[in-house]
Amino acid sequence: MKSAQKEWNRTRETLRAHRKANQPNYIAGEGTVSETDKDVIKNAVPNEIIFLKQIPVGTDVTKVIVPVPKSQSTLLFMTPLH
Numbered sequence: 001m002k003s004a005q006k007e008w009n010r011t012r013e014t015l016r017a018h019r020k021a022n023q024p025n026y027i028a029g030e031g032t033v034s035e036t037d038k039d040v041i042k043n044a045v046p047n048e049i050i051f052l053k054q055i056p057v058g059t060d061v062t063k064v065i066v067p068v069p070k071s072q073s074t075l076l077f078m079t080p081l082h
Contacts, residue, residue: 028065
């Protein structure tokens with residue numbers, strides 16, 4: 001029989017790995033975003049306005065940088081542990 005503490009720790013570690021694996025990822029065509037722009041996006045704080053140098057003014061950014069679609073399995077572990 002497994003120790004209750006080991007099982008609890010395993011469950012928490014599995015949920016941590018699940019959250020990390022389901023962080024948002026984005027796709028952009030090669031050469032459409034510069035290394036500087038990638039760093040700006042990666043290091044942005046919440047609610048910060050981001051200025052991208054490589055993408056021309058007036059370009060629809062949602063057509064250049066798009067989120068990677070997630071499967072429905074990302075909805076499995078949404079309830080908190082008690």
